[in-house]
Amino acid sequence: RARRGHRYLRIMRWLVHSEKTLYADEWIDVRAAHVEQPGGRRLEHRVVRTPADAGAVVTDARDRVLLVRRHRFITDTWAWEIPLGVVGDGEAPQAAAARAVEQETGWRPGPLRPLLAVQPSNSLMDTLRYVYRAESAAYAGPPGSPAHAGPPGSPACAGPGAPGGQVGWLPVTRIRRLVADGEIVCGTSLSALLYVLLDRHPTVDPPFDPAGPVLLRDLPGLEP
Secondary structure, eight states: OHHHHHHHHHHHOOEEEEEEEEEEOSSOEEEEEEEEOTTSOEEEEEEEEOOOEEEEEEBOTTSEEEEEEEEETTTTEEEEEOOEEEOOTTOOHHHHHHHHHHHHHSEEEOOOEEEEEEOTTTTTBOOOEEEEEESOEEEOSSTTOGGGOOSTTOOOTTSTTOSSOEEEEEEGGGHHHHHHTTSOOOHHHHHHHHHHHHHTOTTTSOOOOTTSOOTTTTSTTOOO
16 A cells, blocks of 8 residues: 555656756745646746745733734735744755844744744745744844844745735634734735634644644754
8 A cells, every 4th residue: 555655656746857947046936947847747837936934823811812914915914924034045944934024023032942834835836934932032123133133144034015014912722813804815824824823722733742743844944
């Protein structure tokens, strides 16, 4: 049965024959990939390759979660999101997550542990987002101040359009309502916040176990 399963995976795997860059800058690399589908059909597929991101779900002793409300001009929406930033060259994802939280919110997170990793649009992009969990934070100053800057050469947090967000501590109990009202629409934020919300109701799903398996745990850099 295991051999049949491995054979099925080989048969259903798409083959990449070549990739060619159409446009590239510090944020994205848009490519034309010549691929072969299961069954032998060949076609040209667009692929967007990006640096990895890292962020965190930060809560406090009052059962509130630290979020940023910002306008995303691409979709023309206002919504709450977890703080998230690009992982700089040579930077560990956990360090990038801590930096992103402080730079975007002005709050320095407490100890971070892995929560999950997300590929939010894997039919088009290879974007990988590492999400960590902190249960405390200390105020460090206004968001975006020079003291919160990353290492030399590191990208600004969260890519273009990140500045100008409203920072807030919101009750965790409001997460479902915010989702229902369209106030949380970012796929990564939805995944991470709902994961944490499930942890509050162990009768629905097993509670979070830091030693247990994490989505895409085998990827380098996610370990604490």
